Amino acid sequence: MTDDSLPFWRRKALSEMTEEEWESLCDGCGRCCLVKLEEEAPEGEPEPENPRIFFTDVGCRLLDTHSCRCRDYANRDALVPDCVRLTARVVQEIGWLPPTCAYRRLAEGKDLAWWHPLVSGDPETVHWAGISVRGRVRASEDKVAEEALEDHIVGWPLRVPKRARKPPGEGGTAPPNDSLGARGRSRLPVADGRGVAGGPLAPPSAPGQKARPVPDKNRAQAMKLPGPDHPITIEPNPNHVRIIFNGRVVADTRRALTVKEASLAPVLYIPREDAETRYLERTSHTTHCPYKGDAAYYSLRVGDREAVNAVWSYEHPYPAMAALAGRLAFYPDRVEAIEQIPEETEGEAGAPGG
Ligand code: SF4
Numbered sequence: 001m002t003d004d005s006l007p008f009w010r011r012k013a014l015s016e017m018t019e020e021e022w023e024s025l026c027d028g029c030g031r032c033c034l035v036k037l038e039e040e041a042p043e044g045e046p047e048p049e050n051p052r053i054f055f056t057d058v059g060c061r062l063l064d065t066h067s068c069r070c071r072d073y074a075n076r077d078a079l080v081p082d083c084v085r086l087t088a089r090v091v092q093e094i095g096w097l098p099p100t101c102a103y104r105r106l107a108e109g110k111d112l113a114w115w116h117p118l119v120s121g122d123p124e125t126v127h128w129a130g131i132s133v134r135g136r137v138r139a140s141e142d143k144v145a146e147e148a149l150e151d152h153i154v155g156w157p158l159r160v161p162k163r164a165r166k167p168p169g170e171g172g173t174a175p176p177n178d179s180l181g182a183r184g185r186s187r188l189p190v191a192d193g194r195g196v197a198g199g200p201l202a203p204p205s206a207p208g209q210k211a212r213p214v215p216d217k218n219r220a221q222a223m224k225l226p227g228p229d230h231p232i233t234i235e236p237n238p239n240h241v242r243i244i245f246n247g248r249v250v251a252d253t254r255r256a257l258t259v260k261e262a263s264l265a266p267v268l269y270i271p272r273e274d275a276e277t278r279y280l281e282r283t284s285h286t287t288h289c290p291y292k293g294d295a296a297y298y299s300l301r302v303g304d305r306e307a308v309n310a311v312w313s314y315e316h317p318y319p320a321m322a323a324l325a326g327r328l329a330f331y332p333d334r335v336e337a338i339e340q341i342p343e344e345t346e347g348e349a350g351a352p353g354g
């Protein structure tokens with residue numbers, strides 16, 4: 001029996017939604033309309049089973065970088081042939097939808113977040129919460145050469161910004177009046193799929209472009225040394241680091257290393273001894289980094305949940321990266337949390353792990 005008082009996204013499966021309901025689910029963040037790069041195997045080697053996807057801060061040529069919507073949604077198929085048309089099945093198949101994406105959240109059994117226009121009643125909250133790409137797109141794809149796309153790789157489209165984590169009223173900061181308060185925070189009458197007080201939503205940008213192969217396949221084969229054009233630093237992380245998956249602490253260390261590489265998001269490398277290796281299962285997946293060497297992969301399994309190839313390790317890295325040997329790194333979007341607890345806050349009431 002379904003409860004008709006519930007909003008449609010709570011009582012219907014994605015596959016049961018009307019077209020209007022489906023379209024209204026897009027929060028208009030524009031993250032999926034960033035150009036993405038897909039990892040490829042070096043020439044002559046088999047393609048990776050689960051290739052990594054890298055987001056860039058380069059926007060699709062039709063992306064309006066202020067509204068974060070498609071400038072010609074009706075004709076996008078003709079104008080951008082690799083624009084993906086999302087359906088309930090496609091959402092399950094593609095692995096690159098950002099973790100904040102409404103379709104992905106619902107497919108994973110989560111609710112819409114507080115910043116979603118259907119929840120907040122205001123299309124601006126997706127921008128205020130830092131979920132949208134507004135102000136973060138550095139260029140349009142028309143202005144960036146294929147071979148320069150790698151220099152635009154960024155980590156933020158796969159992260160939830162701090163401001164978005166807690167709803168106002170539950171410890172989060174309240175948006176300014178012109179964003180939320182003026183229209184109130186009541187739930188929307190969503191059955192018509194648009195119902196934001198003050199007018200319909202602009203046309204949505206529900207799909208995103210397919211990921212493209214990383215240009216120049218051969219680039220991955222030769223060893224490269226970090227330098228001014230591709231700096232890599234390795235530093236001890238001063239925090240107590242805990243990694244959580246399916247409610248369990250799968251790694252707990254005060255000896256993590258932080259690796260900062262060019263414009264990529266920093267990555268924490270954990271000593272293997274400080275990880276619960278009984279939850280790891282080695283897979284056949286491997287990748288090659290010209291600066292670090294060959295990476296082996298592990299799936300993480302705790303109880304009934306599995307995160308495929310969620311962990312990697314350079315077991316025999318190139319000499320310049322010897323400090324990483326055997327350490328484990330976890331994909332932030334494939335675990336529940338990577339907590340970094342400053343030593344001075346440990347034990348304080350309310351501090352994570354305290
Ligand atoms: S489909 Fe794209 S624009 Fe819409 S919510 Fe998902 S990531 Fe954001």
Ligand code: SF4
Binds near residue numbers: 208
């Ligand atoms: S919906 Fe498709 S065509 Fe429109 S901006 Fe997004 S990726 Fe580009």
